[in-house]
Amino acid sequence: MSSPTTASAPAPPEDGDLAALARQFEGTIAADERVEPRDWMPDAYRKTLVRQIAQHAHSEIIGMQPEANWITRAPSLRRKAILMAKVQDEAGHGLYLYGAAETLGVDRSELLDLLHSGRQRYSSIFNYPTLTFADVGAIGWLVDGAAITNQIPLTRCSYGPYARAMIRICKEETFHTRQGFELLHTLSHGSQEQHAMAQDAVDRWWWPSIMMFGPPDAESSHSQQSMAWRIKRHSNDELRQRFIDICVPQAAVLGLSLPDPELRWNPDRGHYDHGAIDWEEFQRVLRGDGPCNRQRLAHRVAAHEEGRWVREAATAYARKHAGRRSEADGLSGVRSEAGDGGPAGAAL
Amino acid sequence: MRSRRGLSHHHVGSLHAPDAEMALRNARDVFTRRMEGASLWVVPSAAITASSPEERDPFFAPAADKAYRHPTFYDVPAEVTNL
Numbered sequence: 495m496s497s498p499t500t501a502s503a504p505a506p507p508e509d510g511d512l513a514a515l516a517r518q519f520e521g522t523i524a525a526d527e528r529v530e531p532r533d534w535m536p537d538a539y540r541k542t543l544v545r546q547i548a549q550h551a552h553s554e555i556i557g558m559q560p561e562a563n564w565i566t567r568a569p570s571l572r573r574k575a576i577l578m579a580k581v582q583d584e585a586g587h588g589l590y591l592y593g594a595a596e597t598l599g600v601d602r603s604e605l606l607d608l609l610h611s612g613r614q615r616y617s618s619i620f621n622y623p624t625l626t627f628a629d630v631g632a633i634g635w636l637v638d639g640a641a642i643t644n645q646i647p648l649t650r651c652s653y654g655p656y657a658r659a660m661i662r663i664c665k666e667e668t669f670h671t672r673q674g675f676e677l678l679h680t681l682s683h684g685s686q687e688q689h690a691m692a693q694d695a696v697d698r699w700w701w702p703s704i705m706m707f708g709p710p711d712a713e714s715s716h717s718q719q720s721m722a723w724r725i726k727r728h729s730n731d732e733l734r735q736r737f738i739d740i741c742v743p744q745a746a747v748l749g750l751s752l753p754d755p756e757l758r759w760n761p762d763r764g765h766y767d768h769g770a771i772d773w774e775e776f777q778r779v780l781r782g783d784g785p786c787n788r789q790r791l792a793h794r795v796a797a798h799e800e801g802r803w804v805r806e807a808a809t810a811y812a813r814k815h816a817g818r819r820s821e822a823d824g825l826s827g828v829r830s831e832a833g834d835g836g837p838a839g840a841a842l
Numbered sequence: 843m844r845s846r847r848g849l850s851h852h853h854v855g856s857l858h859a860p861d862a863e864m865a866l867r868n869a870r871d872v873f874t875r876r877m878e879g880a881s882l883w884v885v886p887s888a889a890i891t892a893s894s895p896e897e898r899d900p901f902f903a904p905a906a907d908k909a910y911r912h913p914t915f916y917d918v919p920a921e922v923t924n925l
Contacts, residue, residue, distance in 0.1 A: 532895050579875075586872050593856045602858070662855075666876075812860035 523724050528654035531597040539723055542716065543653055544598050545614065546725065548605045551591030553617040556790050558584045560624045561633060569627060576673050577630060583670065587663050594655040610795050618776065619706050621784035628681055628688075628695035634674015635748075636696070636703040636741070642667050643737040644707065647727040656725075675744065682749045689749075696745075697753045704768075705776045707734040738766050843869075843879035851883055862886070 515534040522529055529535055558581050565581065568574035592602040608614035619637055624630065642664060649660040681692035708730040711717050720726035728736075738757075745752050756769035778784065844851045854873050859865035865884040873879065893901055909915050918925055 530895070532892065534895075583875070586875070589857060589872055590855060596856075808864060809860045812864065815863075816861065 523652050526650075526652075526724065528657060529652050530654045538719070540598050542720065542723075543656065543725065544595055544600055544605075546720075547591055547595040547598075547656055548600075548608070549615050549617075551588045551595060551605070552609045552614060553620065554584045554588035554591060556616040556620045556794060557637075559790055559793055560620055560622070560786075561630055563624050564627055564630050567627065568630075573627075573630075573677070580634070580670055580673065583666050587666070590659040590662060591656075594659045597655045606798065610791070610798065612782075612791065615780070616790075617706060618779045618784060619702050620790060621779050621787045622699070622702055623785050625698070626691050626695060628678065628691040629699065631674045631677030631681065631692065632695035632699040634670050634672075635678055635744070636674075636699050637706070638667055638670035638674060639741065640703045640706045640737050642671060643733055643740070647733070650724075650727060652724040675748070678748050678750065692748075693750050696750050700753050701771065701775075702779075704734055704738060705771060705773075707731075707737065709773060709776070735765050738768055742766050843873060843883075844881040845879055847880060851881065854878075856887065859884075 516536070519529065519533065519535055519539075522533070529539075561577060561584075562581050565574060565577050568577055592605065595605060596602060605614065609616070619640075624633070645660050645664050645667065649657055649664060651657050651660070678692050678696070681688040683689070708714055710731055711729045714730060717726060717729065721729075742752065742757060742759075754769045756767060758767050759765075760767045779787070782788075843854045857865065857868050857872060859868050862884060866882060869882050869884055874882070905911070
C-alpha cells in the first residue's frame with residue numbers, strides 16, 4: 495500500500511547514488527541522530543523495524559485483555575475507573591505504534607492480518623491469566639515496570655517516529671506502575687487474606703516479568719544487528735539486571751517477598767544476584783503453549799470480526815455525509831477526501 | 843494541537859478516520875486524555891506537501907552562506923545599549 499506521506503516515491507537509486515545514500519544513513523546512525531520516514535534506509539533496517547514496532551503495537555492491544563478481565567469485578571469505583579483508564583491507555587499506545595509502523599510503508603490492516611494469522615507475535619507475558627484482582631497490581635508494578643525499563647532506552651532509538659512514540663508512552667506508563675504498586679501496597683497492608691492474595695500474585699508474575707527482557711544476548715539472534723543500527727541500546731541482560739535492582743527494594747517497602755531464594759545483594763558486582771531463569775518455559779509460551787495463547791488470539795480475532803459493522807457504518811456515514819455536503823456547496827463534480835474511506839489525519 | 847492560548851499548534855501524531863469530523867473526535871480521544879490541548883487541528887496526510895530529504899542540501903543551501911542575516915554578524919561599540 496502507498497506510504498501515508500504525500501508526494502510520489504523517489505526513483506530507485508543508481509549504484510553510485512546507493513553508496514552515497516548508504517554512507518549518509520551510516521553517518522546519521524553514527525552521529526546518534528534520527529532516521530526519519532522519507533530518508534533512504536537499508537531494506538533490512540526497514541524490515542526489522544516494521545516487525546519490532548508492529549509486535550510492540552500488537553502487545554499493547556493483546557495486553558488489554560488480561561486486565562480488562564477485571565473491570566467488571568473491581569472492588570471499588572476508584573479501582574474500576576483507574577483500571578478502565580489504564581486499559582484505554584494501552585489501546586492508545588497500540589495506536590501510536592501502528593501509526594509509527596505505517597511511516598515505514600505498511601498499512602495497519604496488513605499488520606493486523608499478520609497478528610491474526612499468527613505470523614507476527616506479541617509479548618508472551620500476556621499469555622498468562624489474571625486469577626485475582628491482586629494480579630492487576632502485580633501487572634502494573636512488574637509488567638509495566640519491566641516495559642518502562644525496556645522502553646526508556648527506546649526513546650533514543652535511531653528511528654524518529656518510534657523514538658517519539660516511546661517518549662509519549664513512557665510518560666503515560668508511569669501512572670500504570672504507580673497504580674499497581676499502590677494497589678499491592680494497600681492489599682499487602684490490609685487483612686491477612688488480602689496480604690496473601692497480593693503475595694500469591696507476585697509469586698506468579700515475578701519470573702514471567704523478568705523473562706520479558708528476552709533470552710541472554712548470546713542466544714538472541716537479532717541483538718547484534720539491532721545494536722549496530724542503534725535500535726537496541728542495551729543488552730537484554732543489562733536491562734533485566736537494572737529492573738531486578740529496582741524491584742528488590744520496592745518489594746521490601748511493599749512488605750512482600752520475591753519468589754527467588756537466590757536473590758541477594760552482591761557487593762562486588764554492585765547488583766543483585768538472582769536464581770536461574772527457566773528458559774524452557776519461556777520458549778514453550780513463545781511457541782504457543784502458554785496458558786492463554788489460544789484464548790488471547792481468538793478473543794482478538796473475534797473483536798475484530800464483530801467490530802466490522804462499526805467500521806463499515808462509519809465509512810458509509812462519512813461517504814453519505816460528504817455527498818450531501820458537496821451537493822449543498824454546489825460542488826457535485828468534486829469528490830471530497832472522505833468519500834474514498836481512506837485515512838484522514840495529520841501525517842506522523 | 844495548541845496546548846494553551848498564545849502558543850502555536852504543534853504536531854502530536856497521526857490516526858485513521860473515515861472523515862475529518864471523526865478524525866477530530868478520535869484525536870480528542872487519543873491525544874487529550876490528560877488535558878494536553880486547548881485546540882486541535884486535523885489535516886489529511888494527502889494534503890501535506892513535504893520537502894524531499896534527497897534535495898535537502900540544495901533546497902536549504904541558500905541560507906547557509908548568508909551570515910549577515912544574523913544579528914551577531916555585526917560589530918557594534920560595547921557602550922551602545924538597546925541595539
